[in-house]
Amino acid sequence: MDLFHRKSDGKDTPTGRDCQFCYRADPDFTKRDPMDRLVLSKLDDTAAAHLTEDGYVKHRIAELLKKRALGGINTSLAKSA
Numbered sequence: 237m238d239l240f241h242r243k244s245d246g247k248d249t250p251t252g253r254d255c256q257f258c259y260r261a262d263p264d265f266t267k268r269d270p271m272d273r274l275v276l277s278k279l280d281d282t283a284a285a286h287l288t289e290d291g292y293v294k295h296r297i298a299e300l301l302k303k304r305a306l307g308g309i310n311t312s313l314a315k316s317a
Contacts, residue, residue, distance in 0.1 A: 257281040261298040
């Protein structure tokens with residue numbers, strides 16, 4: 237028996253990985269705090285999967301900028317009464 241290493245039960249998996257959506261959509265992705273780049277490893281690359289609140293917000297901003305670039309958001313203001 238190895239006294240310096242514990243027995244692995246196969247449950248040790250990374251809790252986070254880089255968000256691929258943010259990596260592709262945000263030009264300042266590499267300048268983010270490392271924790272703000274991570275999403276839960278078992279979830280998709282969504283804003284809700286981010287480990288930090290700042291990561292969530294930056295993901296949502298990247299989504300809005302991408303939608304705006306594709307013409308999905310009307311940039312003119314609606315007329316009021």
